[in-house]
Amino acid sequence: MLQENSSLSIYNFLEEQNLLKNAPKYWWPNAGTFEVVIGAILTQNTSWLNVEKLLHNLEKYLAIESFLTLSEKELKEKIKPSGFYNQKAPRLFALTKNILTDFKDFKTFQKEVSREWLLSQKGIGEESADAILCYACFRREMVVDTYTKRLLKIFGIEYGKYGECKHFLEEGMEAHFQKNELNSIYMKFHGMIVEYNKLSTH
Numbered sequence: 001m002l003q004e005n006s007s008l009s010i011y012n013f014l015e016e017q018n019l020l021k022n023a024p025k026y027w028w029p030n031a032g033t034f035e036v037v038i039g040a041i042l043t044q045n046t047s048w049l050n051v052e053k054l055l056h057n058l059e060k061y062l063a064i065e066s067f068l069t070l071s072e073k074e075l076k077e078k079i080k081p082s083g084f085y086n087q088k089a090p091r092l093f094a095l096t097k098n099i100l101t102d103f104k105d106f107k108t109f110q111k112e113v114s115r116e117w118l119l120s121q122k123g124i125g126e127e128s129a130d131a132i133l134c135y136a137c138f139r140r141e142m143v144v145d146t147y148t149k150r151l152l153k154i155f156g157i158e159y160g161k162y163g164e165c166k167h168f169l170e171e172g173m174e175a176h177f178q179k180n181e182l183n184s185i186y187m188k189f190h191g192m193i194v195e196y197n198k199l200s201t202h
Helices: 007-016 034-042 048-057 072-082 085-103 106-112 115-119 126-136 146-154 162-176 179-200
Strands: none
Touching: 007 162, 007 179, 034 048, 034 085, 034 126, 048 072, 072 085, 085 106, 115 126, 126 162, 126 179, 146 162, 146 179, 162 179
């Protein structure tokens, strides 16, 4: 199926499938907003279909300032279908407060936040950090998730560690695309991986 064992060949294979024809511009809905931060936490251990319903429940509270007008009890009720709501609610509140404490506003957070800062926050692992950096902050970070590992396995490629898988995916893109293109390429690449997996599991 692939001419060479590289992430670029996988990217080109996915691009031929026209998987994003009905997707938003950046694949993740409302990319570049605080909503992505909320979605990245809510999607842990649950399906995106569930998360979309929860975001609809939260539509009045998706800006960083209005989010904190919710009480923890109200938030737990609104995100209950996501599972782990007793963990996710306090973690979302803590993260939101820390963003405002350390960066004052969301625009400054987008420009100045580091991967290390995100990984130091309770409940944020590498996948969530990269999703926030890529889709909320428009940074050059590839997201690796369960779908990614599943797809690579189809092509006979397996990595035990998150960082190794991420490096493999980014290396092929960096060798082929201009630096200023990489964020949009990573958004598209991850989006195509997810959409391909959705189709293949139906």
